[in-house]
Amino acid sequence: MTLLIVDNEKCKKDGICAADCPMAIIKLENKEGPKIVPGGDEFCLRCGHCVAVCPHGALSHKEIPLENCVPLKKALSIDADQAIQFLRSRRSIRSFKDKPVEKGTLKQLIEIGRYAPTASNSQLVTWTVFSDKKQIHDIAGMVIDWVKGILEKDPQPAYAPYMPIIAGAWDMGFDAVLRSAPGLILASAPKEASNGLVDVTLALSYLELAAPPFGLGTCWAGLLYGAMRSHAPIREMLGMTDNVPFYYPMMIGHPKTRYYRLPERKTPKILWK
Numbered sequence: 001m002t003l004l005i006v007d008n009e010k011c012k013k014d015g016i017c018a019a020d021c022p023m024a025i026i027k028l029e030n031k032e033g034p035k036i037v038p039g040g041d042e043f044c045l046r047c048g049h050c051v052a053v054c055p056h057g058a059l060s061h062k063e064i065p066l067e068n069c070v071p072l073k074k075a076l077s078i079d080a081d082q083a084i085q086f087l088r089s090r091r092s093i094r095s096f097k098d099k100p101v102e103k104g105t106l107k108q109l110i111e112i113g114r115y116a117p118t119a120s121n122s123q124l125v126t127w128t129v130f131s132d133k134k135q136i137h138d139i140a141g142m143v144i145d146w147v148k149g150i151l152e153k154d155p156q157p158a159y160a161p162y163m164p165i166i167a168g169a170w171d172m173g174f175d176a177v178l179r180s181a182p183g184l185i186l187a188s189a190p191k192e193a194s195n196g197l198v199d200v201t202l203a204l205s206y207l208e209l210a211a212p213p214f215g216l217g218t219c220w221a222g223l224l225y226g227a228m229r230s231h232a233p234i235r236e237m238l239g240m241t242d243n244v245p246f247y248y249p250m251m252i253g254h255p256k257t258r259y260y261r262l263p264e265r266k267t268p269k270i271l272w273k
């Protein structure tokens with residue numbers, strides 16, 4: 001069985017698909033159309049490059065059919081200035097409206113998250129969505145329990161000098177952990193994912209970048225992540241197992257804030273070799 005389906009009337013035998021195949025399993029032989037080399041099917045990454053790169057629409061793939069690969073719309077391409085402003089204007093949002101996030105919108109954002117690259121195209125990232133404010137508040141409370149446990153042993157931890165402020169704010173009724181967000185997204189990957197934390201991070205980055213046009217804002221929940229790594233009660237509450245060692249949480253909601261300027265960052269250190 002071969003995974004490639006070639007329309008010989010459309011195929012120009014230009015070899016573009018073979019040259020672009022990441023696993024080099026497509027060959028053109030004896031002026032014939034492209035074929036997967038014997039035994040090559042099992043190495044196919046199912047990335048869809050062969051279908052996407054053919055200018056003639058001559059190739060389909062059994063698992064990535066041509067008709068499911070939507071054509072790129074030139075009119076929607078962005079130029080360099082648009083890309084720079086789009087990426088530079090992404091902001092961590094820490095102040096949310098008291099308004100639930102629609103399930104349909106979250107689903108759309110997760111759909112976008114799945115187009116982030118994954119090592120070997122494994123696509124093993126899974127998503128858990130919390131949308132009950134009370135439950136999210138309880139999770140933040142458990143992070144505070146973890147923080148207070150640390151502070152009992154070391155009132156001024158040098159590696160996390162902000163911890164006393166976070167705990168103090170909580171006691172005064174302010175949630176500096178999850179910022180009273182109406183939504184919390186947890187992206188995870190199982191141990192089979194060879195670069196699971198990178199996959200998870202990229203998927204969440206895609207989601208984060210896509211959120212503003214949908215009227216939403218996000219913030220990486222680093223404190224919760226810290227607690228998830230070592231605090232047994234929170235691990236139990238979130239149903240975490242050793243089989244899923246890669247994960248990261250992200251707050252999400254309708255931003256209260258709006259930004260008018262693009263602050264400068266540190267100059268990058270570059271070693272030109």
Ligand SMILES: Cc1cc2nc3c(=O)[nH]c(=O)nc-3n(C[C@H](O)[C@H](O)[C@H](O)COP(=O)(O)O)c2cc1C
Binds near residue numbers: 090094222
């Ligand atoms: C891995 C990671 C963890 C973070 N954890 C938190 C957090 O727990 N709470 C928070 O308010 N911001 C958190 N942030 C947001 C950073 O503080 C923020 O990205 C940085 O200050 C730059 O601001 P900007 O994202 O608006 O550009 C985190 C960011 C990253 C990448």
